[in-house]
Amino acid sequence: MDHEVLEHIIDGRQRPKDLPFSLLKDITENFSDDREIGHGGFATVYLGVLQNGKTIAVKRIRSNHSINETLFRREVDTLLNIEHENVVRFLGFCASTNQIAIRIQGLKEHIYAEVRERLLCFEYISNGSLRKYITDELRGLEWNTRYQIIRGICEDNDMMPKITDFGLSRLDEKSQTMSEERLGTLGYCAPEYLRQGKMSFKSDMYSLGVIIIELVTGQNAPPNKNDNALRRWRNRWKKTGKETQLAYQQVAKCLEIGLLCQEIDPSKRPYIWQMIHDVREIDGPNEKISNAYEHTFEQISPCIEDGMLGIEPLELHFPFALNKQMSCALSLTNETDSYIAFNVENTSPLSYCTQPQKGIMPPQSKCNVDITLQLQGKAPGYMHRANELIVWSTKVNDCLIVEDITTNMFINEAVNVVDEVNLDVCFDASELQEASKKSSEVSYLRILTCKAVSIQLVSNANDLLL
Structure with a gap:
């Protein structure tokens, strides 16, 4: 019933x-x-x-x-x-x-x-959460798909994105895990709610702004510089030949709207009708760039440095094997006319060894980096792990030596653009599954043997207590 x-x-x-x-x-x-x-x-x-x-x-x-x-x-x-x-x-x-x-x-x-x-x-939504598909600007969903999702959320168009869980995160106000750090991680609740418990439709606009920024950049935290997100998208478009004035303006406007929605003062956040108006003003008729924005593309885009360190692949594949070292190669390419310093940082509890971990690449050069995972006695909890390693890079002068490269140099860089590229890790579990199958067969034989011995021991007593 x-x-x-x-x-x-x-x-x-x-x-x-x-x-x-x-x-x-x-x-x-x-x-x-x-x-x-x-x-x-x-x-x-x-x-x-x-x-x-x-x-x-x-x-x-x-x-x-x-x-x-x-x-x-x-x-x-x-x-x-x-x-x-x-x-x-x-x-x-x-x-x-x-x-x-x-x-x-x-x-x-x-x-x-x-x-x-x-x-x-x-x-139940069979396609799962957008989190599976939205990563940073360099990979994941193409821009056109992300933009249609943003429009769908604002305008109820055919994309039919589904939103849930804002209220559920608010429920957790007395949870043992709701420390300041935890709240910062959640990131979707408006500051006036977190500090004073005040809720309004402008609080929902804050949450919507977080989603828009996440759709553009793959992160729910606002970018340090809008130019950085635009530069990364341009880098991806140039590789595929998909750069257009319209796409550029869409990214710029979505970043502007997302950040405006996250204003600390709720009264400064836009209304939904204002957001829809801004989006439609960019696209113009038949989703072509509006005349009002056409002249700005050539003025703005040359100001953005789009010279980035080429990194391949962005997802490292390791053939997982128990109690064996596993290696994967990373290729770095400097196609600029500048010297670029890089540093590979391990952000995982797993033990990765990187050679070289840091270096300085001359103009128009390549560098291969070997990443080795140390012996593992058991399989990781997740066979696909996100953000396991970070590659930092920035332009430097030719006087710098490798010994001078530190993490603080990238964090505190005030003049040149610093790139931060996350690397995911995927383990090929075929060998692990084979080992697990053999282990299960051995365990099963042991169980049968133990049962046979038990039966023999108690058979005289006619008491088969298995």
Whole structure:
């Protein structure tokens, strides 16, 4: 019966409502690891499969987080009243509280502990989060796709992007993980809410601004300089021959709108109609650059230094093998007429050895860097790891020597542009899977052997307790 109710909610025949914990436990196979499709700072998302084969996303708030009950109910009320094509459909919630008896060694009486379950259910979006596709300007989705998503969010066009979770991050105000550092990482909530608990439609504009910046740059923090993001996009376009006046102006305007939405003073943030007007003014008829912006392209673009250190590949592939060193080659290319200093920084808990780690590249030169992963006794938790290494680079004079290169030199550089390129790592698990298969076969044989011995030992007693 519970399955049928949820099916009717998905079909639109019933409104979202409270759902029993037993149902959500059943459709997620008791919240098994195999059903996990995502996790965040205070919740894990599971794939729920109904009897008719339809799927939903079940967000389970971790029990060690002290979610404010008033805020939880308020958020549920808000979700129940939202019906918008660009917002992920809310399907129901669960607020269950039970007591369990815990026996303490040495005591006759049990201790009764309260176990709270707070869950939210949404439609399942098969393409997943945009985070899987949006990286920095040098890779990931092409600009035209990102721009159409931005327009879709603002104008409800055919892209149909889906937004969710702003409210869920606000729920976590009393969480054990909500330190100042944690709030900075979340980054989507307006400062007036974080400091004073004040909310308004201008707070939502702040969140929208964060999304726009993230779509343009791959980061939810504002860029240090708009010119840097523009320069990186130009570098990518030149490689593919896709640079146009229209694309350039779209990037520039989206950066401007995104930063304006994140003004500290809410009154300085734009209204949504102003954003739509600005976007349409750039595109003009038939998505061609407006006459009002056409003359600015040649004035602005030459001012941007687009000479960057070429880095290939941006995703390093290691053939993973247990207890063996694994190596991958990185190619650096300086096609400029300047000297460029570089430094490869390890940002991962894994032990990478880089040779050379730093250097100075003359004009029109190449350099190969060998990156070696030290012996690993077990597989990493994630076989695809983002931002494992950073390549810093900046123009220098020819008097600098390698020994003078430090991380602070790139961070504190005030004159020349500093590039910061993140490198991802992907492990080829084919050898690991083969080793795991052999290990499983050995373990299975051992289990059968142990059982056979156990049977032999107890057979005389006619007591086969396996």
